[in-house]
Ligand SMILES: [Zn+2]
């Protein structure tokens with residue numbers, strides 16, 4: 001690329017170019033445009049009928065040459081649509097559409113990212129990744145209403161835990177945390193068997209500092225025997241909140257919070273250690289000893305637990321002298 005000035009400052013910016021949107025590589029120092037890529041952009045996209053290239057409408061599955069087979073706006077058939085987008089990511093053929101979209105997005109080529117994310121939503125095996133990227137790009141481009149509309153439509157179209165998680169992600173992205181909480185609660189009501197929803201709810205409630213609510217949601221995952229990846233998220237929430245309570249001097253709350261981890265307290269030294277320390281305040285030496293030993297089973301060099309046991313042993317001895 002030819003230098004425009006001694007200190008080039010190249011960035012991708014987005015501009016409107018007639019009916020199209022453009023990724024423009026511009027030098028901020030002198031204003032010279034080095035590259036301009038204009039595209040029809042699917043700002044509005046309805047998964048059930050839209051053309052990926054432009055967002056226009058086409059009948060899914062219509063045979064070529066029959067009415068509705070071509071996009072009412074750009075004229076692409078479904079096949080041309082796919083070929084065109086494969087061409088768009090031809091420099092990285094091994095990447096999926098969503099991976100290519102993420103690369104374009106981090107390079108600030110937002111219009112290209114929008115097109116590839118839409119292709120991911122349409123053709124990738126995990127369409128929700130494409131959707132969530134679409135939403136991020138739309139929000140960054142200032143199309144926030146469109147982003148939200150789209151996620152709401154998804155939920156209406158299919159009330160699955162995935163769609164609720166998708167909508168909640170959009171809402172969190174847009175800073176609408178309260179609405180995200182509502183969405184997740186509603187999702188839990190409709191799809192109680194998928195414990196990803198309470199796990200996500202617990203994490204979201206931590207953000208808004210509703211610790212009792214977060215503990216309850218996380219505790220539900222533990223109680224219902226959630227699969228490992230979900231369980232891990234739930235236990236992380238419980239550990240986080242119990243530690244916060246403990247750090248604030250709310251010892252009873254900390255102990256009660258830790259109990260939401262149920263039998264897993266025995267395997268998480270931080271939680272067992274909270275129980276050991278709280279037992280010394282009660283004081284309940286037998287409990288404190290039991291929990292300190294639990295800590296040492298998982299973490300044999302835990303300094304605090306070793307010291308606590310030594311101290312309790314000395315006290316025991318002193319009592320022995322007194323009696
Ligand atoms: Zn320049």
Ligand SMILES: [Zn+2]
Pocket residue numbers: 051052053054055056057071072073074075076
């Ligand atoms: Zn079209």
